[in-house]
Amino acid sequence: MSKTIKLEQKVQAKGHELAAELRELFRSKGIFVVNLIGSPGSGKTTLLQAIAPKVRGRAAVIEGDLATDVDKRRIEEAGLRAHQINTVGACHLDAMMVRDALETFSIEGIDLLFIENVGNLVCPASFELGEDIKVAVVSVTEGDDKPAKYPKAMRVASALIVTKADLLPHVRCDIDRMTRDAREQVPDMPVFVTSAEDGQGVDDLLAWILERARARA
């Protein structure tokens, strides 16, 4: 094993330790944490905007992006408290960034925290942030081969959220194929077909998240 790989594993191990501490912290405060993973433009922020009015007062959002705070502002306009992490070069959030965010961003009084990862269907799948569940977000406009082509994102996810379903009449996208490929990685994986535009699937998704939160508590 090369020295680089050994050192990288050390850094990752440290990240896992810190993630375990964060998980402990979130549990002690009764906060259920959802880590959203998806490509740039898969509709993660828009989905959270659709959920926002239903969880006002009890939820908050941490936004990860290389640059800009546009997503934070969109979430705030939708009525939730939000904090922006700019990773500058980094292709994913890590536990240290979340810990640092919590130094200035208060999570008192909430029981639901969404962490929207950097737009990237690859790297965020490998990093623990102290979350209870990861969910994978894939839009119908990306094509139905994404669950097969990004198996690790499926493997670490507790659910597949298909977004932009209102665009289905205009694109070639076979939801059955996506479901089948996702379930090759995780048998019985829940699949939510949603549209923030017309609201379909959003209530079902939120009910499932709240049920998972109750089951953990």
Add this chain to the structure above:
Amino acid sequence: MSKTIKLEQKVQAKGHELAAELRELFRSKGIFVVNLIGSPGSGKTTLLQAIAPKVRGRAAVIEGDLATDVDKRRIEEAGLRAHQINTVGACHLDAMMVRDALETFSIEGIDLLFIENVGNLVCPASFELGEDIKVAVVSVTEGDDKPAKYPKAMRVASALIVTKADLLPHVRCDIDRMTRDAREQVPDMPVFVTSAEDGQGVDDLLAWILERARARA
């Protein structure tokens, strides 16, 4: 500086050396190389399928994906020779993977090589593959904030290719905003608005690529 960072820089430096060797090889054979960078589902393969009939006999494609060979097969069906690299875990192609590919994939007799990187608008921007130019591919369905949110991908790109323009009537996407944000990183960046569905912009894009190839020769 930590040991990890020093070692990572060594690995990257080695990658740059190898990329320079590849660049030399491609030039000696008169091959112009285009490295396509874009999110999962941004339409890179579909764009290459639209270009394929216009460059049959003179072009080939190297496909990068974490898993599956669906893109290779799509390119072959469109009439070009193609080679699939499966990166398994890796979030980008590197020069070593391209060098290894060339051991079995012949590039004799072509003057144009497209390398379609792993679907990821972040990591591939940091790695040289011996290409002449990188181009950034962003679809209208991803939203018009992507050039602002992924500045490095813009900075290393010689052109921004906007795809899926046929879907513009169904989504909110301001091409002027994308153009403005891309040109904040690279003044006068060429922007091609394309649709593989109705063919718009594809000829202009190809003409520009071939002009770049002539200018280099």
